[in-house]
Amino acid sequence: MHVVEAFQRQAVACEDLGSPMYAELLRLIVDDYEVGGVSVEVLDGYEDRSFGEAIGLRLLGAVHGLVLSGTAPELAAFYPSVGGTWDPVLGWEAFEQVLQSRVGEVRSLLTQPPQTNEVNRSVALFGGLLQLAEAVPLPVRLFEIGASAGLNLRADHFRYVADGASYGPVDSPVVFDPAWVGHLPAAEVRIAERVGCDIAPLNPLTDEGARTLTSYVWPDQAERLTRLRGAIEVARKVPADVHREDAVSFLRGLELSEGHVTVVWHSIMWQYLSKDDRATIEDRLEELGAQATSDAPLARLRLEPLPRTFQVELQTWPDGVRRTLARVSAHGQGLVWD
Numbered sequence: 598m599h600v601v602e603a604f605q606r607q608a609v610a611c612e613d614l615g616s617p618m619y620a621e622l623l624r625l626i627v628d629d630y631e632v633g634g635v636s637v638e639v640l641d642g643y644e645d646r647s648f649g650e651a652i653g654l655r656l657l658g659a660v661h662g663l664v665l666s667g668t669a670p671e672l673a674a675f676y677p678s679v680g681g682t683w684d685p686v687l688g689w690e691a692f693e694q695v696l697q698s699r700v701g702e703v704r705s706l707l708t709q710p711p712q713t714n715e716v717n718r719s720v721a722l723f724g725g726l727l728q729l730a731e732a733v734p735l736p737v738r739l740f741e742i743g744a745s746a747g748l749n750l751r752a753d754h755f756r757y758v759a760d761g762a763s764y765g766p767v768d769s770p771v772v773f774d775p776a777w778v779g780h781l782p783a784a785e786v787r788i789a790e791r792v793g794c795d796i797a798p799l800n801p802l803t804d805e806g807a808r809t810l811t812s813y814v815w816p817d818q819a820e821r822l823t824r825l826r827g828a829i830e831v832a833r834k835v836p837a838d839v840h841r842e843d844a845v846s847f848l849r850g851l852e853l854s855e856g857h858v859t860v861v862w863h864s865i866m867w868q869y870l871s872k873d874d875r876a877t878i879e880d881r882l883e884e885l886g887a888q889a890t891s892d893a894p895l896a897r898l899r900l901e902p903l904p905r906t907f908q909v910e911l912q913t914w915p916d917g918v919r920r921t922l923a924r925v926s927a928h929g930q931g932l933v934w935d
C-alpha cells in the first residue's frame with residue numbers, strides 16, 4: 598500500500614480510536630509529502646509497505662520518543678503527554694522542524710516496529726480469566742506469548758469496576774471503570790506463576806523501557822497514559838519474567854502441572870507470526886491439550902482479530918470446548934460480554 602494511502606487510513610483509525618491529534622498530524626504529514634516536503638526524505642524507502650507494518654505509527658512513535666527524552670523542547674510544548682497543548686499550525690511547524698534537523702535519527706528509529714503493550718487489553722484477558730476461574734477453580738500458571746513488557750501478566754493487580762461489581766485490589770493504580778458491559782462471576786483468580794516471551798521484550802523497570810512503552814501511546818490519550826504509568830508502578834511490585842524468545846520455542850518448552858490450570862494467552866500478536874509458526878503453535882496446543890486432565894487442565898485465552906473483528910476467545914482442555922466470550926476494539930475498549 599502506498600504510504601499516502603496507509604497514512605490516510607491510519608488517520609481514520611486514530612480518529613476512531615480517540616486520538617484527534619494523531620489523526621491531524623498524519624494528515625499534515627500527507628500534505629507535506631504531497632508537496633515534496635521533508636517527509637519525502639524521512640520516508641524514503643518506506644513508500645510501499647503493507648498497512649500492517651504501521652509506518653505512520655513508527656514515525657509518530659519515534660518523534661514522541663524524542664519528545665519524552667526531553668531533547669525536543671520546542672515540540673514538547675504541543676504534546677499533552679508532557680504537559681503541552683496540541684496546535685495544528687504551530688505544532689506542525691515544530692514537528693517539521695524536528696524532522697528537518699534530525700532526519701538520520703528519526704530514520705534509524707523507523708526500523709523498529711511499534712511496541713505497544715496495551716494495558717487496556719487486560720480488561721478482556723482478566724475478564725476471560727474470571728470466567729475460566731469459575732469453571733476451573735485451580736491456581737493459574739499464566740504464560741503469555743508476545744508479552745512485550747509483560748504488563749498484562751499483572752492483570753489481577755488492576756482494578757475492574759462494572760455492573761455493580763468490582764474485582765482486583767482497591768488501591769491499584771490501574772482502574773478500569775467501567776471495565777465492561779455485562780455480568781461476570783465473582784470468582785477468585787489466583788496466579789501462581791507469570792511468565793511471558795517476546796522476540797523484542799521491553800523492561801518496564803528501566804527508564805529506557807518505560808520511555809519506549811510511553812512513546813507508542815498516543816500523546817493526547819490521557820487515560821491510556823495514566824494506565825500505562827500505573828501498570829509500570831504495579832510491575833515494580835509484582836514480578837513477571839518475560840523471556841527473549843519466540844512463541845514457538847517458548848511453547849515447545851511448556852509443560853502442564855498437576856493442581857494448576859495452565860493458561861496460554863495472547864493479544865494482538867497473532868498477525869506477526871508466519872503461517873508456519875501459527876500452525877506449529879496450534880499443533881503444540883493440541884498436543885498439550887491431549888495431555889490435559891481435570892487435575893492438570895489447559896486453557897488458551899486470546900484477544901485477536903478473528904478473522905476481522907476483535908474477539909475474546911477461550912478454549913479449554915481436556916474438554917476442547919472453544920467459546921467466543923466477547924467482541925471488543927483493538928485497544929480493549931467498549932467490551933461487551935456475550
Ligand SMILES: C[S@@+](CC[C@H](N)C(=O)[O-])C[C@H]1O[C@@H](n2cnc3c(N)ncnc32)[C@H](O)[C@@H]1O
Nearest residue numbers: 713714715743745795796797843844864866869
Ligand atoms: C502489538 S504487540 C502486543 C503486545 C501485547 N500482547 C499487548 O497486547 O499489549 C505484539 C508483540 O508481539 C511480539 N512478537 C512478534 N512476533 C513474535 C514471535 N514470533 N514470538 C513472540 N513474540 C512476538 C512483538 O515483539 C510485540 O511485542
